[in-house]
Amino acid sequence: KAGVTQTPRYLIKTRGQQVTLSCSPISGHRSVSWYQQTPGQGLQFLFEYFSETQRNKGNFPGRFSGRQFSNSRSEMNVSTLELGDSALYLCASSLSGDDTEAFFGQGTRLTVV
């Protein structure tokens, strides 16, 4: 079966712009989580969506937001980009999220210049 797909794979944006990243989960998975990975902070949880509702949220500013559609695909948006937002953004999907294995996508590499 197809794995978790993230698009685009690479993005270059300018400070102040906004960006939208997309994640298509494994078919049948209803939970989608987002993580930010940086060399300094490692992997940090952004938020989780389940059945179109945000179920958990990490400690990120309000510039980071997301949503989930009825087909479980998810998008995350970052507004007013800062240099520090440069990172690899990973999406993970699972059947229900709370006690099932999470499968990760390849990630979207965002560079803010």
Place this chain on the structure above:
Amino acid sequence: AQRVTQPEKLLSVFKGAPVELKCNYSYSGSPELFWYVQYSRQRLQLLLRHISRESIKGFTADLNKGETSFHLKKPFAQEEDSAMYYCALRAGTASKLTFGTGTRLQVTL
């Protein structure tokens, strides 16, 4: 709040030598612990979880609640084990995973 600590950024061992990747955690409740692995140019994938108590690719990990540790062990390292290893914790029924900073395992001949 929960925290996961992996004290070693890099662990270099010879092929055939034993491997132990250290992981310590802090959490007041009963956590679920995982080891994830990322091979070169591949996505992050689950290696093992403590509740399954199984051995994957020769790796095992035992949850020691007294020492709040979940070290990953393998008796004989193979070249193909070279990768980045992350220890992660899930608290309660929440889906959020808290990751350690990772340890790069380098197996040399």
